[in-house]
Amino acid sequence: MTRVALIAHDEKKSDLIEFAQAHESQLREYDLIATGTTGKRLMEATGLEIERKESGPLGGDLMIGSEVAQNLLDGIVFLRDPLRAQPHEPDISALLRICDVHDTALATNLASAEFLIEGLADR
Numbered sequence: 001m002t003r004v005a006l007i008a009h010d011e012k013k014s015d016l017i018e019f020a021q022a023h024e025s026q027l028r029e030y031d032l033i034a035t036g037t038t039g040k041r042l043m044e045a046t047g048l049e050i051e052r053k054e055s056g057p058l059g060g061d062l063m064i065g066s067e068v069a070q071n072l073l074d075g076i077v078f079l080r081d082p083l084r085a086q087p088h089e090p091d092i093s094a095l096l097r098i099c100d101v102h103d104t105a106l107a108t109n110l111a112s113a114e115f116l117i118e119g120l121a122d123r
């Protein structure tokens with residue numbers, strides 16, 4: 001089963017919700033995980049079932065990074081806020097790094113997220 005992680009910083013959560021709504025029928029076919037608040041907001045706004053990890057600042061990025069390290073994930077959409085510093089920047093960097101280590105598909109903006117979701121559909 002295709003397994004996908006969805007994450008967004010606060011300023012980007014509405015973008016991710018719109019993205020998930022636009023691709024809801026495709027995403028419904030996948031195992032979905034998310035950081036805590038992102039997962040809560042997505043489930044409120046869509047009919048998707050999502051396994052919620054901790055909130056990002058409390059270790060959620062690291063929990064998702066752990067799945068990447070175990071090669072459990074097929075793709076990650078992580079809409080970061082490029083204009084604000086985050087208190088858990090080291091955790092965010094660790095997640096991005098481990099995606100590169102394991103060659104896991106990672107989209108950090110909407111344009112690349114569209115490619116990622118198309119790519120998953122074609123598999």
Ligand SMILES: O=C(CO)COP(=O)(O)O
Pocket residue numbers: 007008009010034035036037038039054055056057060061092
């Ligand atoms: O901070 C985050 C990713 O770095 C996201 O965490 P939340 O989904 O809990 O807001």
